[in-house]
Amino acid sequence: MSQAVTGSTMLRRQIGRKFESLRKAAGLTMEQAADRLDRARATLHRIENGAEHVRFRQADVQQMLDLYGASAEDSELLLALTAATRENKNWWHDYVGSGLPRWFQLYIGLEAAASGIRQYEAELVPGLLQTRAYAEQVFKMPGGSINVGDTDEQQRAVQLRVERQALLTRFSAPQLSVIINEAVLRRPVGSATIMAEQLHQILKAAELPNVTVQVLTFSAGLHAGAMTGAFSILEFPRDSSGKEVEPPVAYLEAATGAIYLDKPHETAAYNTIWADMTGRALNESRSKSLIQQVAEEYSRA
Known part of the structure; x- marks a missing residue:
């Protein structure tokens, strides 16, 4: 397995864990979240399980963050991590902005x-x-x-x-x-x-x-x-x-x-x-x- 694929897989699993945590903190079942997002339950399941071929459009990610009431810090993190899945680069480098990298x-x-x-x-x-x-x-x-x-x-x-x-x-x-x-x-x-x-x-x-x-x-x-x-x-x-x-x-x-x-x-x-x-x-x-x-x-x- 190449370094890029390995990194992407790990990144997607972490994104999935974060989205699952936010959904549960919002008190939503997967079915309820899928209904409010007008998305298939299977799609949310793939996201939360870190599936390889999910595409993270910024508008879709923002919609999920809004529904789950994500904090500014969690929103910044997930927008950056999901963007990294689209950019095909070594996502763990060069993310030193405000606060913790x-x-x-x-x-x-x-x-x-x-x-x-x-x-x-x-x-x-x-x-x-x-x-x-x-x-x-x-x-x-x-x-x-x-x-x-x-x-x-x-x-x-x-x-x-x-x-x-x-x-x-x-x-x-x-x-x-x-x-x-x-x-x-x-x-x-x-x-x-x-x-x-x-x-x-x-x-x-x-x-x-x-x-x-x-x-x-x-x-x-x-x-x-x-x-x-x-x-x-x-x-x-x-x-x-x-x-x-x-x-x-x-x-x-x-x-x-x-x-x-x-x-x-x-x-x-x-x-x-x-x-x-x-x-x-x-x-x-x-x-x-x-x-x-x-x-x-x-x-x-």
Whole structure:
């Protein structure tokens, strides 16, 4: 499967999930929505299931958004994503406008649908484990997708990051497995107080039955993740017959865009990298001990 087709398929599935969510929030059945839109129920079914050959005319998309009472933010996102299905381009790049970039909004949708998330971070605490104070320091830095001069934009980004963390304690929460480089613990982000609070937050999250944290220490030496940098692997629920509803996705983020990889050989490569790091990292117990030790060092600073 080509990269373009793979990207289009993933994009359409995300569009479908968004439209389904908006319809249900509006209190409409598929039959009611189809009737009010003067469209066939089968057409709405294909849209919500991410079918490949649905054409998204802007006027039709706007009609659905109006019927569902979509917010300005959801309308902007869906108009952009559906336009990307018509433009035959790498839709996940170059969508850095106001607020969060749309390529990251897509990741949030995939994250919310995932049954398992594996993350490797070399420099920063993973977003799902960050405290508000730590996140505020991160979003102040230049070089990212947030305008460092826009305080309101920074605060919206911080608030979203904090709200995403409810994912870990919801009903049917995903399994989160995290490997962090020892540098994440040792490099101060903000004050010693912020770092001590942040490391205690990681320890608190690691007490959840669906969260595991391992530290890849400097003494582990060269490892496969050193060649790749940070990445995430997302896996999704299976249907009643055990069939994948959505293929696993490897996600890599940069300052101006992101790449979503779901070809079998691509995700297999990242599974191999993950296995190498898992074998070299401290086990959960020893990782917690190290995090506690460094937290105490910050508390005494």
